[in-house]
Amino acid sequence: MVMKFDFSVRGMRDYYPEVYHRLSYIFSAWRRTALSYGFEEFDGPVIETLELYTVKSGEEIVSQLYNFTDKGGRELALRPELTPTLARMVAKIHNQVPKPMKWFSIPRCMRYEKPQKGRLREFYQFNVDVLGEKSEMADLEVISVAIDSLLLLGLGKNDFVVKINNRNFVSEYLAGTGIDEQRTQALYKIVDNARKVTEAATREKMNEIGLSEEQRNAVERYLAMNGPEDIEKVTENNSGRGSLLTLFSLVRTAGMQMYCEFDPTIVRGLDYYTGTVFEIFDRSEKMRAMCGGGRYNNLLKAFSGVEIPACGFGMGDVVLGEILAEKGMIPEYTKNVDYFLVRVTDRELEIMLRVARMLRSRGMAVEHVYNLMPVKKQMSRAAKISAKKVLIFGADEISNGMLVQKDMETGTETRMSIDLFV
Amino acid sequence: MVMKFDFSVRGMRDYYPEVYHRLSYIFSAWRRTALSYGFEEFDGPVIETLELYTVKSGEEIVSQLYNFTDKGGRELALRPELTPTLARMVAKIHNQVPKPMKWFSIPRCMRYEKPQKGRLREFYQFNVDVLGEKSEMADLEVISVAIDSLLLLGLGKNDFVVKINNRNFVSEYLAGTGIDEQRTQALYKIVDNARKVTEAATREKMNEIGLSEEQRNAVERYLAMNGPEDIEKVTENNSGRGSLLTLFSLVRTAGMQMYCEFDPTIVRGLDYYTGTVFEIFDRSEKMRAMCGGGRYNNLLKAFSGVEIPACGFGMGDVVLGEILAEKGMIPEYTKNVDYFLVRVTDRELEIMLRVARMLRSRGMAVEHVYNLMPVKKQMSRAAKISAKKVLIFGADEISNGMLVQKDMETGTETRMSIDLFV
Numbered sequence: 001m002v003m004k005f006d007f008s009v010r011g012m013r014d015y016y017p018e019v020y021h022r023l024s025y026i027f028s029a030w031r032r033t034a035l036s037y038g039f040e041e042f043d044g045p046v047i048e049t050l051e052l053y054t055v056k057s058g059e060e061i062v063s064q065l066y067n068f069t070d071k072g073g074r075e076l077a078l079r080p081e082l083t084p085t086l087a088r089m090v091a092k093i094h095n096q097v098p099k100p101m102k103w104f105s106i107p108r109c110m111r112y113e114k115p116q117k118g119r120l121r122e123f124y125q126f127n128v129d130v131l132g133e134k135s136e137m138a139d140l141e142v143i144s145v146a147i148d149s150l151l152l153l154g155l156g157k158n159d160f161v162v163k164i165n166n167r168n169f170v171s172e173y174l175a176g177t178g179i180d181e182q183r184t185q186a187l188y189k190i191v192d193n194a195r196k197v198t199e200a201a202t203r204e205k206m207n208e209i210g211l212s213e214e215q216r217n218a219v220e221r222y223l224a225m226n227g228p229e230d231i232e233k234v235t236e237n238n239s240g241r242g243s244l245l246t247l248f249s250l251v252r253t254a255g256m257q258m259y260c261e262f263d264p265t266i267v268r269g270l271d272y273y274t275g276t277v278f279e280i281f282d283r284s285e286k287m288r289a290m291c292g293g294g295r296y297n298n299l300l301k302a303f304s305g306v307e308i309p310a311c312g313f314g315m316g317d318v319v320l321g322e323i324l325a326e327k328g329m330i331p332e333y334t335k336n337v338d339y340f341l342v343r344v345t346d347r348e349l350e351i352m353l354r355v356a357r358m359l360r361s362r363g364m365a366v367e368h369v370y371n372l373m374p375v376k377k378q379m380s381r382a383a384k385i386s387a388k389k390v391l392i393f394g395a396d397e398i399s400n401g402m403l404v405q406k407d408m409e410t411g412t413e414t415r416m417s418i419d420l421f422v
Numbered sequence: 423m424v425m426k427f428d429f430s431v432r433g434m435r436d437y438y439p440e441v442y443h444r445l446s447y448i449f450s451a452w453r454r455t456a457l458s459y460g461f462e463e464f465d466g467p468v469i470e471t472l473e474l475y476t477v478k479s480g481e482e483i484v485s486q487l488y489n490f491t492d493k494g495g496r497e498l499a500l501r502p503e504l505t506p507t508l509a510r511m512v513a514k515i516h517n518q519v520p521k522p523m524k525w526f527s528i529p530r531c532m533r534y535e536k537p538q539k540g541r542l543r544e545f546y547q548f549n550v551d552v553l554g555e556k557s558e559m560a561d562l563e564v565i566s567v568a569i570d571s572l573l574l575l576g577l578g579k580n581d582f583v584v585k586i587n588n589r590n591f592v593s594e595y596l597a598g599t600g601i602d603e604q605r606t607q608a609l610y611k612i613v614d615n616a617r618k619v620t621e622a623a624t625r626e627k628m629n630e631i632g633l634s635e636e637q638r639n640a641v642e643r644y645l646a647m648n649g650p651e652d653i654e655k656v657t658e659n660n661s662g663r664g665s666l667l668t669l670f671s672l673v674r675t676a677g678m679q680m681y682c683e684f685d686p687t688i689v690r691g692l693d694y695y696t697g698t699v700f701e702i703f704d705r706s707e708k709m710r711a712m713c714g715g716g717r718y719n720n721l722l723k724a725f726s727g728v729e730i731p732a733c734g735f736g737m738g739d740v741v742l743g744e745i746l747a748e749k750g751m752i753p754e755y756t757k758n759v760d761y762f763l764v765r766v767t768d769r770e771l772e773i774m775l776r777v778a779r780m781l782r783s784r785g786m787a788v789e790h791v792y793n794l795m796p797v798k799k800q801m802s803r804a805a806k807i808s809a810k811k812v813l814i815f816g817a818d819e820i821s822n823g824m825l826v827q828k829d830m831e832t833g834t835e836t837r838m839s840i841d842l843f844v
Contacts, residue, residue: 012467068490
């Protein structure tokens, strides 16, 4: 019986060794950077209660989730992001742990979305969060982790840009123009979209939701702001102004100004952001954001009952992986074989397996053929998988306590004492 | 608003940093061992079609799965094991890849089972498989990987035992006693259970399914076998006999006989096994098997249409983690901080952040407080998180191009040139 149909699930990913290699190359840069800043790794389950998501985001999120009822009648969902899990976990232990807490994770997440370029139904996301710290130094630190992880992957200031804004800054600015709350949500979408369309298109959208000319002009002045100098001109009553200025000053102090810019169109869709918000884009801006984050000072209170200011980001593997692949920045996959062991007859099998295990216990990658074949065929197998060295076990040498080592790069053959290997 | 209910899902796991540390300690031993044998890492999606599981295991498996219908009407399941995914993936590419293929993975799996000691609804499983090789050398190799990974975790021959059998050996032996096929399934369960109960209990079970005295005696002679010597006495018509003897001979050649024994009760529940089968137990045998595997020469044909002999194993993290924890063999979790940076005033913030990034780019873990506080408080923070070294940034030293390094183990303070750090 042969299965005639394709068993793959739409939008899901098969990580063949070459693909897995790309993934773990990205993961190790993420992990190394987070650890270098003293963040601790954690993870949660893939399955959470549906309520964990609807309680803060409302019922509309359900359409974007994989959700189901289990055999015990529980309403469950596959996690679409890690932040609600983080909030749930921190709520359980927050009073036993010194603050600030610095945690990171590389969770696998699932979303029921139309698969397209840069967006799959299954993805990984680098999550970095500082909990229990309200100062902009924490915002700076998470932004620095994001930047340094991209630098470690070989990207530079001409490849990406961190676009920064502040939710209070934009919301108070817009409120100041007298736009009613009803239209503010629609206006957020127009502001968010403004960096992708023409000024005329933005103006037309504002007309559509019925803004007055004065209001449109105010929004256009807002959208024209492009640096800390412009932020400074805004009224000091705006509570986001001081925070943004502090953050940009810290960005300069940290020597990161070449990677960061103020962008008034960054508002972030999720409701839980309260202060700093940022997204990281490919400089060409042909792609979706590769990273998004910010401050969410109220989310944890909903779970734990106490104020735990927090900030963090999520960086997906899909857009980033496409950017790195496009720029040829992912090292080619090669299987690593330090030693390939060749036996002339099966009488040498015992000593060969002993040497193999000894080398492996020293951290070496060692291979050999399973079934005896001519030495020439074994040698060509060794060459094919790019083994660095070959050890040849022949009866004569073995009886004298020797073996032959061939360096596959130089071709040099050396008789060596077997004692060096056992 | 505070959530009054517990959002955790029964049987799912929260991996707090101390827990994650245990997990990654186990993962890195698994990974290092598999790589040392030249296995390549891969993974598949968490979500598969339900059909992928029912097609080989029948509808009864559905009760043990998390399954659901997605919003597009697809019948899906969360993977309970990796082997069907492996078969599906290999079927797609088998004719482009040289054999044997040596693949491993550490998938997260989910089963809808009653949570209990050693068994959770969510677990990880080390999967190691050789595809496209039918000789017992491949069986030996996967068994060696399992053994060496346990040795690397600090377990020894007094801690675990690999119990080996052969599906053909047991099935042909039982068929030879004239027991009809209908009773063979029930008898497999009795055989599998025989190592956990008394001989009398086993005999009673055999009576219950209506075996004749002669048949019972034959099964009891089978159950009394306990080494290659006994296997040799079985009729040569038994096609599992030669394979078992070859494998045990290879086990001795590889110097692994102290970890392995023949156990006639090992039959493995899953239908797809065809030859060698094995399980690894804690020597005390108080726990479930920590590992199970064997040869499955027919499974891949169902997916790819061609013969691809295969063997492999799965080793879960739950039982193994409990054994290691019980024996105190998991290193204590400590956050690694190489340098803690202390500033006297915020005028030193800029140079301090520069030094921090430079040290981090060299792979060091570096921390500092976010908000300026007295040096004494910063020092006590450094001590609390067991930082190895502290660098103190004071205005006077900095103006002379110097800083003070304190070794936290010895207490020694040294004035050093800042040039060493930037």
